Amino acid sequence: MKMNEGVEWAMHSCVNLSWIPGRAVTAKHLAAFYDLPTAYLNKQLQALARAGILTSTSGPKGGFQLARDPERISLLDIVVAIDGAEDAFRCREILKDGPGADPKADYVQICQISQAMRGAELTYRRELAGRTIAEIADRVVGANPAAPENVRRRFDNLKS
Amino acid sequence: MKMNEGVEWAMHSCVNLSWIPGRAVTAKHLAAFYDLPTAYLNKQLQALARAGILTSTSGPKGGFQLARDPERISLLDIVVAIDGAEDAFRCREILKDGPGADPKADYVQICQISQAMRGAELTYRRELAGRTIAEIADRVVGANPAAPENVRRRFDNLKS
DNA sequence: GAATCATTACTCGGATAGTAGATGTCCGAGTCTTTCAGG
DNA sequence: CCTGAAAGACTCGGACATCTACTATCCGAGTAATGATTC
Structure with missing residues (x-):
């Protein structure tokens, strides 16, 4: 029994997206962040979009962003979206x-x-349903307060 | 994510074996009970034997039997033995x-x-570790008191 | 100079190969039973 | 009649195919920005 590997990628990507609100980030940039295969990560992000966790926009300046507050995105939501x-x-x-x-x-x-x-x-599943992206993000900040700013700067650098 | 199907077979077989103590039952008979593919069930039973849940004996009058009391066999033991x-x-x-x-x-x-x-x-895993084959068997008896006797008779008939 | 339209570049989206793991099958090693010969 | 050994049959055990589903990739549809053209 092995869970779809994309679940891990999707969760990390959602945490990063929670620190870049109101802006669309491309699959290419999200993949570059952890050196992941772009096309395959894109597939996972599509699944999240179908599940209503992300919104996607095409064309230049397009990309993905969270469809709702990270407080309302549970880890179970992501597992279900990708793993079924x-x-x-x-x-x-x-x-x-x-x-x-x-x-x-x-x-x-x-x-x-x-x-x-x-x-x-x-x-x-109850355990996963009780954990949100916002909670994970908060804990990361607790261990490394500069994390959100680092992520934002990183994506800004990729832009140029 | 899909669990090895053999886990279900193994659990049912262990419950049945708990009602036939002190006697070896062949993989062929255990498979016939639920109309399962003999060779593949045998593979699962081998895994249980390697994990020390069953003991196996070769030759005529050989077969499998529980290696210890069903109170001391948890569902987690079986999942780990077969699914890793x-x-x-x-x-x-x-x-x-x-x-x-x-x-x-x-x-x-x-x-x-x-x-x-x-x-x-x-x-x-903690949940599964807290459930034993004996507990499952008891619950089955609660719903259908004749179950153990039916199982024993069934295997006796297969003997002939 | 402003507005409109065609072009272009960029993104998601789903359809298409490749691969690992689970499923299913087969034959050989080992062992217990049975049988038969000898004492 | 008892004993022993050899033959035989039965069972597990692991090695060998097949098949599903996860992993990875590629190209097309759609969209927004951009630049040229016209008024």
Whole structure:
């Protein structure tokens, strides 16, 4: 089980975008920041845009920016946007193929194993839903107060 | 992100094995129970044996059985045995490729995103670690008291 | 000099290859059972 | 009748294909800026 690597890129990019409000930043610049493959990062940013986390504008002076306040963007939002909403553990209802099974019963709900796994994933998602981009950004500032200014300067330099 | 499908099979098989103590059950019989591909289930059972969850014996009258009490087999044990111990989210330390990074700093520990994701996975694993095969089996019995006897009879019939 | 229009350059967007990991299958090594020969 | 060994059959175990989905890339559609042209 391995999560889509783009999730990490997307989260870092969102934190950086939270420090550059009101301006569109191109995928190329966001990729250059961490030396990531531009086209592939662009794909992830597209997914965020489809999910309503970012807004995108085409053409010169175009790019991406946060679609809403970073306080209202949770880590779960990003994971769902890029990795999909489906659970990692997917009950195939193998009990249905067992002896004495009821063909029309919903074994996803009945099966104790399915319940336990779904319960664990629920706590996982709840945890991620409680963490926001704003909170992450704040903690980064706590460790390194110059971070936002450094990011802004960096993107300004890339502009020239 | 999709978990190895064999995890589901392995958990169901362990529950069934908990109702047939002291006797080896072949992969073929365990597979027939839910109409699963024998060779592939065998592969998963091997992984459980390597992890010390099952014991395996070769030859006629051979097969698999639980290596310890079902109270001491957690769902996490099975997930780790089959799906691996590595986290789903793997910090690639992309901050290291960012501007002004310290090449010898441990960004897995520093990075706030990495911390948040690891924290969420930790709660997930803690949840699974708290659930045992015995508990699952008990709940199944609660809903269907005849289940263990049905399973035993089923395997006896396959014997003949 | 101002306005309009065509050009141009730049960006996102989705369609298209390449690759790693999961899924599925097969045959060999080892072992227990069974059988048969000998004492 | 008992003992021992050899043959046989059954099971796990790991090595070998296949297939899905993640990773990576490329080119086209659309858009805003820009410059030239005309009034």
